[in-house]
Amino acid sequence: MDKGKHYLVGVFNDEDVLLHGVEHIREKGVRIEEVYTPFPVHGLDEALGYKRSRLPIAAFLFGMTGTMLALTMQIWMLGFDWPMIIGGKNFASLPPFVPVTFELTVLLAAFGMVGTFMIVSDLKPYKWPRQFDIRSTNDKHVMAIDLASNKLSKDEIARILKENGAEEVNEKNF
Numbered sequence: 001m002d003k004g005k006h007y008l009v010g011v012f013n014d015e016d017v018l019l020h021g022v023e024h025i026r027e028k029g030v031r032i033e034e035v036y037t038p039f040p041v042h043g044l045d046e047a048l049g050y051k052r053s054r055l056p057i058a059a060f061l062f063g064m065t066g067t068m069l070a071l072t073m074q075i076w077m078l079g080f081d082w083p084m085i086i087g088g089k090n091f092a093s094l095p096p097f098v099p100v101t102f103e104l105t106v107l108l109a110a111f112g113m114v115g116t117f118m119i120v121s122d123l124k125p126y127k128w129p130r131q132f133d134i135r136s137t138n139d140k141h142v143m144a145i146d147l148a149s150n151k152l153s154k155d156e157i158a159r160i161l162k163e164n165g166a167e168e169v170n171e172k173n174f
Contacts, residue, residue, distance in 0.1 A: 010166035062112025
């Protein structure tokens with residue numbers, strides 16, 4: 001028994017045709033796995049029905065972690081562990097802590113966002129990416145439809161793709 005995934009791949013030449021095609025294809029009840037484009041297409045994420053990313057929430061949480069870590073570290077070091085009077089200021093004076101706190105906030109927010117993005121996107125150094133059509137990195141727009149997640153037959157989906165502007169419809173197995 002074949003355990004691979006079977007896809008129908010529609011190749012589009014124009015981003016406007018692709019955008020209208022996505023809307024019409026979804027209206028017909030076809031579930032689109034992903035669309036690959038050589039450049040960002042405005043409105044494509046709304047047409048595909050994607051929800052707003054929660055990455056800014058993760059960035060805020062990582063940034064707050066950096067802020068708390070920086071303040072805790074500096075207050076502990078300069079206030080309790082090794083108190084020194086520098087320039088006649090208190091042991092744990094907050095104004096000198098601002099630059100280090102800012103830098104650690106930005107550092108942890110950036111590293112946290114990169115790590116979160118890589119985990120959510122399933123990007124691993126040992127994983128070979130699925131490429132449905134090499135031309136999607138140059139000049140073509142590629143729509144991948146997983147046949148197992150759709151109720152319509154392969155021929156019906158191919159006909160719908162052709163009706164909505166696909167230049168080519170290919171079958172791809174992974």
